[in-house]
Amino acid sequence: MNILLLGYGKMGKAIEQIALERGHQIAARVDAHNRADLETIPADAVDVVIEFSAPESAVDNIKSCLQRGWPVVCGTTGWLSHRTEIEQLCQEKEGAFFYASNYSIGVNLFFRLNKTLARFMRNYPSYHVSMTEIHHTEKKDAPSGTAITLAEGVLEGLPNKQGWVTKEAGDDKGSRINSTDAVEIESLREGTVPGTHTVRYDSEVDRIEITHIAHSRQGFALGAVIAAEWLIGRQGVFGMDDLLGSIE
Numbered sequence: 001m002n003i004l005l006l007g008y009g010k011m012g013k014a015i016e017q018i019a020l021e022r023g024h025q026i027a028a029r030v031d032a033h034n035r036a037d038l039e040t041i042p043a044d045a046v047d048v049v050i051e052f053s054a055p056e057s058a059v060d061n062i063k064s065c066l067q068r069g070w071p072v073v074c075g076t077t078g079w080l081s082h083r084t085e086i087e088q089l090c091q092e093k094e095g096a097f098f099y100a101s102n103y104s105i106g107v108n109l110f111f112r113l114n115k116t117l118a119r120f121m122r123n124y125p126s127y128h129v130s131m132t133e134i135h136h137t138e139k140k141d142a143p144s145g146t147a148i149t150l151a152e153g154v155l156e157g158l159p160n161k162q163g164w165v166t167k168e169a170g171d172d173k174g175s176r177i178n179s180t181d182a183v184e185i186e187s188l189r190e191g192t193v194p195g196t197h198t199v200r201y202d203s204e205v206d207r208i209e210i211t212h213i214a215h216s217r218q219g220f221a222l223g224a225v226i227a228a229e230w231l232i233g234r235q236g237v238f239g240m241d242d243l244l245g246s247i248e
């Protein structure tokens, strides 16, 4: 397939390498400096777009591609307040849009483990749930998209919790509630860490915790290419549960 890489930074380059290894072609590489080129690329030169750019550019990028009739696989985080708008545009254009806060298969297994653990903990209110995510110092958004998905999974299993809050300031980005009623998320930025997520349940006497550690960006990149292969020929709005469900 002919892939348009929209955003050619750390992830764009990792995706290019895996796409070439899997026998695909790169139709174009569009980054901030040549963003205007997007409008000049012939529509039939592109089978699918893989968009990994920045929180402030993702929405415009996705809209431009859906307007051109291109299927879009998006991994950019930090723009989800516009999700409904994008999903409506996709339906209106009869297009195809795939989003995941994390394309790694391992993280998606971890998402399922997290939901199961949260259901187990429902009857043990003496445990306080909190999360920590660690990423490289270039990361623009906090908490990470993955941490937000994990928090949503915890909230599904623990109906008494009322939202998530960022730990440092208590100035939540999810909902304005007391942190004892909420899932606390701590965001740390260290060196070149690709992505580490921990969910923990602490009581007076012990702690239960689960951690996913990405050793590199390879897992994210491979998942994004597999999602692009899967998306071609489909119409609608999709996520990793659709993809994994279809290959289980």
Ligand SMILES: NC(=O)C1=CN([C@@H]2O[C@H](COP(=O)(O)OP(=O)(O)OC[C@H]3O[C@@H](n4cnc5c(N)ncnc54)[C@H](O)[C@@H]3O)[C@@H](O)[C@H]2O)C=CC1
Binding pocket: 006, 007, 008, 009, 010, 011, 012, 030, 031, 032, 033, 035, 052, 053, 054, 055, 057, 061, 074, 075, 076, 077, 078, 100, 101, 102, 103, 104, 138, 220
């Ligand atoms: N869903 C997932 O599995 C993963 C998501 N991410 C997310 O992907 C995004 C990109 O991550 P990285 O590649 O590490 O960042 P990066 O900063 O290395 O690369 C982003 C690139 O986008 C470019 N860019 C900025 N504005 C643009 C525009 N208007 N059009 C096209 N390109 C533009 C930048 O110049 C830069 O080269 C982030 O939001 C990150 O959180 C990262 C890893 C995995």
Ligand SMILES: O=C(O)C1=N[C@H](C(=O)O)C[C@H](O)C1
Binding pocket: 077, 101, 102, 135, 139, 140, 143, 144, 145, 146, 147, 194, 195, 196
């Ligand atoms: O910015 C990153 O690097 C990553 N971003 C994603 C997120 O916000 O969850 C996924 C991964 O953790 C790496």
